[in-house]
Every structure is written in C-alpha cells, then in structure tokens.
Amino acid sequence: MTGETDSLLDLKPAISPTYFNDPSTASAGVIANELAHDRDFVETTYGAIDEDLESQEDIDDSDGFAVSKDKLFYICCSVYLGSYLSALDATVVTTLLPVISSDLGALEKSSWIATSYLLSCATFQPLFGKLSDIFGRKPMILLCDTCFVVGCYMCATSTSLIPLVLGRFITGIGGGGISTLSTITMSDLISLRKRGLFQGVANVFYGLGAASGGVIGGLVADHWGWRYVFYLQIPLAFASAAMIYIHLELPEGSAGLGVQGSGIWGKLKQIDYLGSVLLVSGLTGIMCAAAFGGHEIPFQSPVFVALCVISGALLIGFGLVEAYVSPEPVIPVRLLGIRTVLTSSLANWFGTMGLFSVMYYVPLWFSTVLGLSATENGLRTVPNCIITAGASVGAGMYMRMTGKYLAMARITGLLLVIGAVQLWFLKPNVSTWRQYIILSVPGAGYSMMLTVTLLALIASVDVKHQASTTSIQYCFRSTGSTLGVTVASALFQHTLGAKVKSLVAAAAPDALAGAEVVKRALESPDYLKVAPEWAKAPLLESYDAAGHSVFYFSAVILVLGYLCVFFMQESKLHNSVKRT
Known part of the structure; x- marks a missing residue:
C-alpha cells in the first residue's frame, strides 16, 4: 500500500488542481455569488483550448501538490478508507437482511434497512460542498465521521426496526458526506x-468496498x-478522522x-436554507419513488403519480430559487450556461441512466x-470489477501523460x-465466457467517463468555481441513476406482464391454470423453478423479452449521452494547483 502510494506521489504531471471524484455519486458545491450574476462569465468558457494553446508553456511552479508528500500520503489514506x-456500508446489509429482520421481527419492512442509507446518502450529498465552503473542509469531514460513528453505534445496539433504520439514515449522511468532502478536499490539494x-x-x-x-x-x-x-x-471511521485531524x-x-473573519452566526446566515x-x-421524493415504485407503491397508483409530480415540482422550484432568488445558491445552476459544464453533466446523466439499467x-x-444462482451471478461480476478499476486508473494515466481528455471522452462514450x-x-444459448465479460465493456466505458468528464467540467471554469460545477454534475448523476432504474423497472414490468398474459394464455390447458401461473409468475421470478412444465417456455420467453426491453432503452439513452460528448470543448489541464 505504502509503496503504491509513494509511487503515485512521485509522478510528474503537468496540470492544476482538479476534483477528486468518487463513484459514489458524491456532490460538492462552492457557491460563487459573483459568478451567479456575471453574465460574461456564464457566456464564455474558461480555459477552452484555442489556436494558441498548443504553443503555450504551462510553468510548473510546484510539484502539483498543495501540501507535502508526507501529509498527502496520510490524507490519501483517509480518503481511500472513507x-x-x-x-461497503451501502452493500454490507445485502446478506444480512434475512438475519436482521428475523432477529428484530420486521421481515415485511426489512427493505428500509438498506433504503434508508442510500436515501440519506444521495439526498444530503449536494449540501456538503457549500457547507464546507462556509465552515471549512476539516470541521465538516470530522462532523461526517462523527455521524458515521454514531449511526453505526445506533445500528449495532438497536433492539427494534425504527432505531436501526434511523441509525442507517444517520450513517448515510455521514458516509455520503465523507465521500463528497474527500473529493472536494483532494481537488484543493492536487493539480x-x-x-x-x-x-x-x-x-x-470504492469498487472494492461495494464488491466486498x-x-x-x-x-x-x-x-x-x-x-x-x-x-x-x-x-x-475513527482512524480516518484521526488522519484528517x-x-x-x-x-x-x-x-x-x-469563510474567514466571520463568527458562527454570520456563517449560519450564509446557508441557502430554502434551496x-x-x-x-x-x-427524497424521487429516491422513494425509485425504491418503492412497483413494489410497496404500484406504478399506476395515485400515490406514485403524486410522489413523482410533487418531487418534480420541488426540483423545478429549486432550480428557479437557485437561479433567481438565492444570493448564495447551494448549486449555481447558472453555470449550466457554460457549454462544457452542460454537456458533460448531460453525458453523466444519460450515461448513469443507461449503465445502471x-x-x-x-x-x-x-x-x-439462464437459471443462474446468486453465487454464479456474483462470480460473473468479478471480471467487470477488475476491468473497470483498471480502466479508471488508465484514464487518469492517459490524461497525466497527454494533458488532453476530449479524445478519451469520445472513446469512453463509444464503449458505453x-x-x-x-x-x-x-440469447439463451450465450457462451459461458461471454457471460463473464459482457458487462466489462460498458463498465469500463462508464468508469473512464466519470473521470474524464469530471476533469473536463472542472477545467472549463476558473479554479474558484470548480466545486460549484462539480455539484451540478453529481446532481445530474444521482438523479440519473434513480431515473434510470425507475424507468427500466417500469419497462421491465410492463413488458413482462403483457408477455406473460398473452403467452401463458395461449399455452395453458385451461383458463384457471393459466390465471394461477400468471399471478404467481408476476409475484416472483423464483416461480420459474417450480412452474408447470407447459408454462416454463412461455415464462422464459417473457422474461427474455422484458430484459431486452430494458437493453433497448439503455442503448438509446447511452447514444444520447455519447452525442453530448461531441459538444464538449478541450480545455487546458494545468500542472499547478493554482493553475498558473
């Protein structure tokens, strides 16, 4: 570990501070009031390569780090641990739900144990960037570490479902904040x-945590x-906090x-409470719709429709408040007037929608x-984890060596x-070796796309606005993952329902038997294992068609994301943190 990190610290790049991104959909937001009202800034692109860029010399006034390598080593250890x-905390309960729900006698509501963490993690992440600009990175990271510790302790000592869910919610606030603030802080420190x-x-x-x-x-x-x-x-978590402290x-x-020279009350007044x-x-509304839509809340129900409409209205209201009302917006939506900010964010939005589907x-x-077991399914994700990790590092090495990203962005979009x-x-007769690598191509494209488009976005604005623009991109990404899964789920269930009803009805020996098979098949995919022989072929064909409806949707969405990449501009990547 030490040798690997020392190797990283000794690299000689050629550029300025950028954003340390984490795939966990973290968000950051440095609010620049003057930017929100500066029409000239919004209508131009900072750092876009022009005809003279190739001849410019980027003077490396430092080694590309804002702190000593010794300190950066420990900060990196904390960031990677965070x-x-x-x-890990997002996936660690996947194998524990049956045990925990049985122990607490809450089987029917066990999904809340996992959902509560993801819900708080995604919804509170966009706030920490602005808060850290007001109160400072270190205090906010330590606060998030505290939330993580308190949440874990509440979970460990819970004797009923409600305290456990609350503990998971608090842990999610801390976990999302840790990843977000680590990303922002690394951008403050590294070119x-x-x-x-x-x-x-x-x-x-991050991939190791999710996989393990x-x-x-x-x-x-x-x-x-x-x-x-x-x-x-x-x-x-204590060890991570200690290294930061x-x-x-x-x-x-x-x-x-x-904010310097301002007391606690002065800082509190700068928070964008309404936004x-x-x-x-x-x-929160969108996440709940995605998590419970089609299960606890039927897609056709008035509750689901109302949840989507109200959530959409709230987000539209948020955009209007940030653009026209708030003097210190938590996310400065006016920056979307910069071409690369908009197109890279849309590329992430479409890319995340398609990839998650x-x-x-x-x-x-x-x-x-194919009838694979959970273990067999899990083994088929291992090559994807390895290849995507290597692809992400490879994209970073390419940009370090060349100082360019636009060509790589187009390659990543094409891979997706x-x-x-x-x-x-x-097809059902797909070979075993293809089953193991089939997710690696889109996975590699997505992991590289996250790195490349983030650097493109940050490089397109002045250094003081890099966290603000990153907030925009991460908001697009978090909503993209939610919408992608929700739309894919609706498509899958609609296609499955239509196919099962028509195909089973045609093959059923009588109407009563057909109705029973349709009912049970739509309740659980496990029914395929015990379905009557005459029903298995129609059911397999139905699931195949439902899966392909999602695959068609994801391809169309990813093509839209790929098109967005062609509207991005090449900007200069600096060697120094101050972009001198």
Whole structure:
C-alpha cells in the first residue's frame, strides 16, 4: 500500500488542481455569488483550448501538490478508507437482511434497512460542498465521521426496526458526506493533470468496498453476529478522522478553509436554507419513488403519480430559487450556461441512466432466463470489477501523460454504446465466457467517463468555481441513476406482464391454470423453478423479452449521452494547483 502510494506521489504531471471524484455519486458545491450574476462569465468558457494553446508553456511552479508528500500520503489514506467505508456500508446489509429482520421481527419492512442509507446518502450529498465552503473542509469531514460513528453505534445496539433504520439514515449522511468532502478536499490539494490518476485509485477502493460488502457482512455475521458488522466499522471511521485531524492543513487562501473573519452566526446566515430544503425534499421524493415504485407503491397508483409530480415540482422550484432568488445558491445552476459544464453533466446523466439499467437487469436476465444462482451471478461480476478499476486508473494515466481528455471522452462514450448494443443480441444459448465479460465493456466505458468528464467540467471554469460545477454534475448523476432504474423497472414490468398474459394464455390447458401461473409468475421470478412444465417456455420467453426491453432503452439513452460528448470543448489541464 505504502509503496503504491509513494509511487503515485512521485509522478510528474503537468496540470492544476482538479476534483477528486468518487463513484459514489458524491456532490460538492462552492457557491460563487459573483459568478451567479456575471453574465460574461456564464457566456464564455474558461480555459477552452484555442489556436494558441498548443504553443503555450504551462510553468510548473510546484510539484502539483498543495501540501507535502508526507501529509498527502496520510490524507490519501483517509480518503481511500472513507471511499471504501462509504461503498461497503451501502452493500454490507445485502446478506444480512434475512438475519436482521428475523432477529428484530420486521421481515415485511426489512427493505428500509438498506433504503434508508442510500436515501440519506444521495439526498444530503449536494449540501456538503457549500457547507464546507462556509465552515471549512476539516470541521465538516470530522462532523461526517462523527455521524458515521454514531449511526453505526445506533445500528449495532438497536433492539427494534425504527432505531436501526434511523441509525442507517444517520450513517448515510455521514458516509455520503465523507465521500463528497474527500473529493472536494483532494481537488484543493492536487493539480488537474495528476488528479485523474488519484481519482482512479479512489475508484478502485470504492469498487472494492461495494464488491466486498456482502461477503464481509456474511462472514462477520456468521462468526460474531450481525451487530459486529456495525461495531467493526467504528474504529475504521475513527482512524480516518484521526488522519484528517492531524494531517489536513490546507494552504492559506484555500476555499477549503471556510469563510474567514466571520463568527458562527454570520456563517449560519450564509446557508441557502430554502434551496437546501427544496433540493433534499425533491431528491427524497424521487429516491422513494425509485425504491418503492412497483413494489410497496404500484406504478399506476395515485400515490406514485403524486410522489413523482410533487418531487418534480420541488426540483423545478429549486432550480428557479437557485437561479433567481438565492444570493448564495447551494448549486449555481447558472453555470449550466457554460457549454462544457452542460454537456458533460448531460453525458453523466444519460450515461448513469443507461449503465445502471444494464447493471441491474443483466444479472436478473441471467438468473431468470439462464437459471443462474446468486453465487454464479456474483462470480460473473468479478471480471467487470477488475476491468473497470483498471480502466479508471488508465484514464487518469492517459490524461497525466497527454494533458488532453476530449479524445478519451469520445472513446469512453463509444464503449458505453457498444456495450449496450451488444446486449440486443443476448440469447439463451450465450457462451459461458461471454457471460463473464459482457458487462466489462460498458463498465469500463462508464468508469473512464466519470473521470474524464469530471476533469473536463472542472477545467472549463476558473479554479474558484470548480466545486460549484462539480455539484451540478453529481446532481445530474444521482438523479440519473434513480431515473434510470425507475424507468427500466417500469419497462421491465410492463413488458413482462403483457408477455406473460398473452403467452401463458395461449399455452395453458385451461383458463384457471393459466390465471394461477400468471399471478404467481408476476409475484416472483423464483416461480420459474417450480412452474408447470407447459408454462416454463412461455415464462422464459417473457422474461427474455422484458430484459431486452430494458437493453433497448439503455442503448438509446447511452447514444444520447455519447452525442453530448461531441459538444464538449478541450480545455487546458494545468500542472499547478493554482493553475498558473
């Protein structure tokens, strides 16, 4: 670990501070009031390459870091540990739900245990950037570490469902904040050209956390009980906080130091309360619709429709408040007037919608149409994890060596489209080796796209606005994942219902038997294992058609994202943190 990190610190890039991104849909927001009202700034693009750019010399006035390499090593360790914990806690309960729900006698509401963490993580992330600009990076990171520890302790000591769900909610606030603020802080410390490589390594740790969560949760629960899954995370969070407390010293003049010369009440007055409430409320509604739509809340029900309409209205209201009312917007939507900010954000939005649809429904297609077990399904994701980690690091190395990103952005978009289109031709007789690599192409494209478009977005604006623009991109990404899964779920269920009813009715020996099969088949995919022989072929054909409806949708969405990439502009990547 130490050798690897030392190697990273010794690299000689050529660019300025960029944003340390984490795949966990983190958000950041430095609010620049003067930018929100500066029409000239919004109508131009900072740093876009012009005819003379190739001849410009970028003077490296430092080694590309704002702190010493020794301090940066410990800060990176904390960042990587935070990324790992944030991802692990999102998936660690997947294998624990039956055990926890049985122990607490709350089987019917067990989904809230997982949903509460994801809900708070996604909805509160966009707020931490602005708050850290007001109160400072270090205090906010330590506050989030505290939330994480308190939440884990509440989960470990819960004796009923409500305290456990509340604990998971608080843990999600802390976990989302840790990943977000770590990303912002690394952008304060590392130049743009080196930034992509460091982000790639962070993506590896995040991927490890997400992939190992279920395994670690199961092993710990089997040996010591499910409560120790939460207990054991507490010392790790303390270690991460300790490294930040001791080693994080931002340079003088950094936006990460917070508002200077203002007391606590003065800082509290700078918070965009109205915008924050509208944003959190709108995102909460969308997340709830995505999490419970089609299950606890039927898609056709008035509750689901009202939830979507109200959430959409809240988010529209948020946009209007940020654009025309708030003097210190939590997310400055006026920056969308910059071409690369808008197009890179849309590329992330469409890319995330399409990729999440694929990642959710390819495993479901495997388990239903091919009859794979959960273990077999999990093994088929291993190559994807390895390849996407390498691809993310590779994208960072490319930008460090070349100082360019536009060509790479177009390649990543093409990989996403190719990866989705190949699913159109997925057949029940697909070879085993293809099952293992089929997710690797879109996965590699997406992991590189996250790194490349983030750097493109940050490079397109002045350094003091980099966190603000990143907030916009992460909001697009978080809503994209939610909408993608929701639309894909609606398509899948609609196609499945129509196909099952028509195909089963045609093959059923009598109407009563057909009605029973349709009812049970739509309740659970596990029914395929015990369905009558005459019904298995129609049911398999129905699930195959439903899966392909999602694959068609994802391909169309990813093509739209790919088109957005062609409207991005190449901007200069600097060697120095100050972009001199």
